[in-house]
Amino acid sequence: MSGAAASALVFDHGGRRIGVALASRSPRLASPLMTIAARNGVPDWPEIEKLIREWSPGCLVVGVPYNEPGRRINSGGNSTTTDSESAAERFAAELESRCQMPVIRVDERLSSAEAEYRLRDQRRSGIRQRKVRSGDVDAVAACVIAETWLDQPASTN
Numbered sequence: 215m216s217g218a219a220a221s222a223l224v225f226d227h228g229g230r231r232i233g234v235a236l237a238s239r240s241p242r243l244a245s246p247l248m249t250i251a252a253r254n255g256v257p258d259w260p261e262i263e264k265l266i267r268e269w270s271p272g273c274l275v276v277g278v279p280y281n282e283p284g285r286r287i288n289s290g291g292n293s294t295t296t297d298s299e300s301a302a303e304r305f306a307a308e309l310e311s312r313c314q315m316p317v318i319r320v321d322e323r324l325s326s327a328e329a330e331y332r333l334r335d336q337r338r339s340g341i342r343q344r345k346v347r348s349g350d351v352d353a354v355a356a357c358v359i360a361e362t363w364l365d366q367p368a369s370t371n
Contacts, residue, residue, distance in 0.1 A: 219272025219316065222363060223247075223265060225309070226277050226325060226356040227302040229255045233329075233352030234265065237275065237360035239368060244360035246353035255301050259312065266313055274315055276306040277322025277359035320366075322359045329354035 220240060226233035232250045237243070250261050266274070279302060303319070310317040329351045336342035 221269075221271045222273050222275045222318070222360065223269055223271045224275040224277070224320075224356045224360040224363065225305070226322065226352055226359055227255070227257075227305040228252065228352060229301070231349055231352045232257050232262075232305075233349075233354070233356035235353060235356035235360040236269065236271075237364055239364065242364055244357050244364055246350075246357040249349035249352045255305070257305070262309070263313070266315070271315075274309055274313065274317045275320055275359060275363045276302060276309065276317060277325055277356070277362075278302040278306065278319045279323050280321045318363065320359050320362050322355070322362070325355040325358040325362075326351060328358045332358075 220238065222237045224235040224237050224244075226235075230252055232252050234247045234250060236245055236247050247265075250258050250265075252258070302322075306317050306319055309315075330346070333342065333346040333350055333354055337346060
């Protein structure tokens with residue numbers, strides 16, 4: 215399938231949880247779906263594969279926390295990756311290998327902070343009744359990543 219897919223399952227990879235969101239280009243929509251448990255960064259692959267079968271997305275999107283301008287430069291002047299970046303990149307590569315679908319990497323810096331802000335704001339305004347939980351933040355962070363993907367021209371991803 216082409217990178218200009220009309221729909222995507224979007225993942226916010228973490229060591230304990232992986233937030234999942236749905237994204238659609240028409241109508242333009244991003245919504246948090248769920249959180250999948252992970253053990254030491256290893257996801258529940260059968261659950262992910264089930265989601266892919268159920269939703270039949272055109273592509274998969276993974277948030278990767280790139281550092282400015284995409285890579286950190288270490289003291290020796292060499293380009294390196296952060297631990298969370300390399301874990302997210304390994305997850306994206308494994309997803310590509312297992313699912314045989316396009317996997318688009320999207321910069322996800324600050325997605326969790328934005329998600330937490332949105333949820334706390336909903337709580338303050340009364341829209342959200344229950345306390346904000348970590349799993350809620352992960353799913354909304356995936357939604358923030360989905361919005362970033364949707365903001366990119368379809369021909370570039």
